Amino acid sequence: MINKLLIANRGEIACRIIKSCRELGIGSVAVYSDADADARHVAMADEAVRLGPAPVSESYLRTDAILDAAKLTGADAVHPGYGFLSENPEFVEAVEAAGLIFVGPSASAIRAMGLKDQAKTLMEEAGVPVVPGYHGAEQDPEFLAQKAAEIGYPVLIKARAGGGGKGMRLVEAPGDFADALVSAAREGKASFGDPHCLIEKYIQSPRHIEVQVFGDAHGNVVHLFERDCSLQRRHQKVIEEAPAPGMTDELRAAMGAAAVAAAKAVDYASAGTVEFIVDGAAFPDPKAFWFMEMNTRLQVEHPVTEAVTGLDLVALQLSVAGGEPLPFTQDEVTVRGHAFEARLYAEDPANAFLPATGQLNRLWFGADARIDTGVGEGDVITQHYDPMIAKVITHGEDRATALRLLARALEDTKVAGVQTNRDFLIRLARDEDFQAGDVDTGLIARKGAELVADLPATTLDWAAAALCVLRVPAGLGLVGLANFRHFGAARQIVRFEEAQVTVETLGGQVRLETPDGELNVSAVDWVGDALSFIVDDRRVRFHVLADEQSVSVERQGSTRGFALLQSGSNADAGSGDVVLAPLTGRVVSVMAKAGDVVAKGDALLVLEAMKMEHRLVAPRDGTIAEVNTGEGEQVDQGAALVKLAEVEP
DSSP: OOSEEEEOOOHHHHHHHHHHHHHHTOEEEEEEEGGGTTOHHHHHSSEEEEEESSSGGGTTTOHHHHHHHHHHHTOOEEEOOSSTTTTOHHHHHHHHHTTOEESSOOHHHHHHHHSHHHHHHHHHHTTOOBOSEEOSSOOOHHHHHHHHHHHOSSEEEEEEEEETTEEEEEEOSGGGHHHHHHHHHHHHHHHHSOOOEEEEEOOSSEEEEEEEEEEOTTSOEEEEEEEEEEEEETTEEEEEEESOTTOOHHHHHHHHHHHHHHHHTTTOOEEEEEEEEEETTTTTOTTSEEEEEEEOSOOTTHHHHHHHHOOOHHHHHHHHHTTOOOSSOGGGOOOOSEEEEEEEESEEGGGTTEEOOEEOSEEEOOSSSEEEESOOTTOEEOSSSOOEEEEEEEEESSHHHHHHHHHHHHHHOEEESSOOSHHHHHHHHTOHHHHTTOOOTTHHHHTHHHHHOOOOOOHHHHHHHHHHHHHSOTTSOOOOOOSOOSSSSEEEEEEBSSOEEEEEEETTEEEEEETTEEEEEEEEEEETTEEEEEETTEEEEEEEEEOSSEEEEEETTEEEEEEBOOTTOOTTSOOSSEEEOSSSEEEEEEOOOTTOEEOTTOEEEEEEETTEEEEEEOSSSEEEEEEOOOTTOEEOTTOEEEEEOOOOO
16 A cells, blocks of 8 residues: 655656545655746645756656655655656666666566667567558668558658657658658657667558556456547647547457556556547548557546546556555446546647746636646746647547537636647647547648647737736836826837837717727726727627736637837847747758758758757858858847848849
């Protein structure tokens, strides 16, 4: 039996595990880096121990520091969460050698499933169908290119130790293979310490359906049904659901049996997930699915399985780790209703989903959803860790109800201070194909433009932004207000970088001159950050926030930002002559040098940040004047990395 649990992780998953500990009466110990000293998981735990500086290599990946923390606090078990050391067999062995219980599968099971090539061979032996491809040891680039040609394009290059889309590249033509292989191997090495890659056939209309399995130390293994994780961008999951739309009893039985067989092949005990690729064109043919990999840990999307089964997977993990058998058989588990999970990230969807950093000046959620989060209002999203803000989970009696609840919960979510993917998630939840259950992993790519496009500001938006600025107390240093009077009719000008809005007020009547026309409003009312006013006998409502640089206006699930005109601002700052670092990170490759002639879109360098590679390209045709960085250098967001020669008149 476990009495005190150390959680070797951070963020929302650490908070999630601590919640189950509280409900079970188990003591909890958090660990933290210097960057997380004031983090939510630290405050929630009964005890907390510092590991080291912010970099994960000096904190969350330090086995010695984690074991010292367990000894210091008297913890008798360690839960790894997901990511970090969760699928590291050497960590499992070190935990157990220290006389502690590891809450998860055995080191041998993790090893067996940890390398994709070996796992696929093992699955073939167990009778589990696998995707055609090359999973051997040979890594010569020419040999792998030949194998790719034999398999037939398009193919996927996958780092064998990868996960979460890292170290994965889609190659559609032979000419792109070499560069993609180098990039995948480099990312595999950086993220997992292993550059070894395998090649697989790319399924043209794939669905990503995974099966939750659970085993105990007494030889019992069950599946807890499936989750559909097909809504992805760059191989990373965006919205997950359970059960899979359109699933039949026959296909569920076949996939469930294959998942259980996979788990039994490695004597699996604890929570695990067997991921399958499904041919969407043949769905729901019970023979049109293939094993991809097994995640030997708790998944990010486990809450949707909890919602439809009524089970606490963390509590089950703790029970099984303590030696108890599973408290149910396969026939005793049923699906109840439908559930969705949306991953709310600090990122910029309109700018290739680049991660964003900054302080969460505002953060709150609606009351009708489960929220798993590791941050709160006032916390800072840094460049050191994954930029997830929260998981928004809804459950309904059927799929349509659960999806409506998800869209509403996202609308009720308010975030200010950092760029997020909230509006993107709302549009996705309202997408007609998604609502109909017509999903595959290419849906977001096909509809990318409409899902991330910036909507033009309306007259109402301009009005709300201007009224928000005029409400801001004096002393914030905002510029652009003119001719203000405390009494009588007043004419005020709010200057944004894009345009200006003139506001005339007299009593309760307000007339606004905006770039899109005039507007007369009345009965302006504020409740906190919620603004409403009457226009044409209709009351409209906004959520509006302002700081010294900008105003954010949100209405009916769409957010628009307005930059305030600052003293000394230069409208020509973005001339296209300089390539800036989009975020703080490390330069891993430089492909250009001074004097090179480049075309618009040519790759200039590769920046690694937030555990992902970002390729920076030439903004126009021209000649490279300066390259101000080198491979291995750490650069700050906004740093000028490459400068193009000025174009002669």
